[in-house]
Amino acid sequence: MTIHKEGYTTIALTVLFIFILNAFIDYKFGDLAVLRWIFYVLTFALFVIVLQFFRNPKREFNRNDAAVISPADGKVVVIEETEEGEYFKDKRLQVSIFMSPINVHINRYPVSGTVKFFKYHPGKYLAAWNPKSSTENERTTTVVETANGTPVLFRQIAGALARRIVWYVKEDDKATQTQEFGFIKFGSRVDLFFPIGTKVKVELGQVVKGGITEIADLV
Structure with missing residues (x-):
């Protein structure tokens, strides 16, 4: 390690x-x-x-172009349909992973492709499990379009303890699944947004590993 x-x-x-x-x-x-x-x-x-x-920690990563791989260590705390109002501006399936202070806080690309959109938002530091944290906390939004044209949006969200989000992303970058794209210090959350109908492969409360656990099938 x-x-x-x-x-x-x-x-x-x-x-x-x-x-x-x-x-x-x-x-x-x-x-x-x-x-x-x-x-x-x-x-x-x-x-x-x-x-x-x-x-x-050293890991053997799980790369699979037919799946979305977990971008972070943590626990699945949200699986629900919701309105995504920043990029897609329509209804999406949201999966959220809560990262406690004892988790590894490295963030990894969940899919390979091209970064089509990136934006940093300064904001509040509400508790990461607060529903408003997705739209009011300090956060970044990244959209990667896969080789088959499927856009996957994922969002770093600062928590009550987190005071700095780090990212290594800019638009038009080539993203490689499981490679690092950022880091969040001292407690946080990562949200993923998929098309409605996406087959989710995790359950609420499930513990996931960044770069290893398959979150969903790509549509």
């Missing part, structure tokens, strides 16, 4: 914070060994939490 490049600065700042805090505790409470060890344990736990958040 390696550490994702998006974590280098955060990890360095965390180490600096821990060093300063522990130095202050040693100076202020040098004669209270129990208190000092409590702080040592707590700051070590903080370091481990931040480190695991940015982990980049």
Whole structure:
């Protein structure tokens, strides 16, 4: 397992914070060994939490041009018909994946093709399970058109803890299924939108793996 490049600065700042805090505790409470060890344990736990958040585990990816592969680790929290008002402007089948702080937060292309649309939206930081987060939170919208002409829209959505969405996408890019297209820090959600009638291959509450789990068949 390696550490994702998006974590280098955060990890360095965390180490600096821990060093300063522990130095202050040693100076202020040098004669209270129990208190000092409590702080040592707590700051070590903080370091481990931040480190695991940015982990980049090695995986054998599942590429299948006839399927949409999960763009993220997490749990399926929404499978429903809804109005998609930004790009398609019609009714679509939405599948949402909630990424908790303990999940790997790398985002991967769910399909191969050409990026036909991309837009970043600044916004709020409502809890990721709030229905309004899809339209009011900080987010990005990406549409990839596959080789057979099927457009697949997916959306990175910041959560209550997330304060930065990272993307490596621009229009006319060539997208390769399972390759990284972005990262969301500290809790978030990814939505996918399919044509009505698409065969979904996951269930509500199911845990999925980015780059591995098949979400739906391509129409």
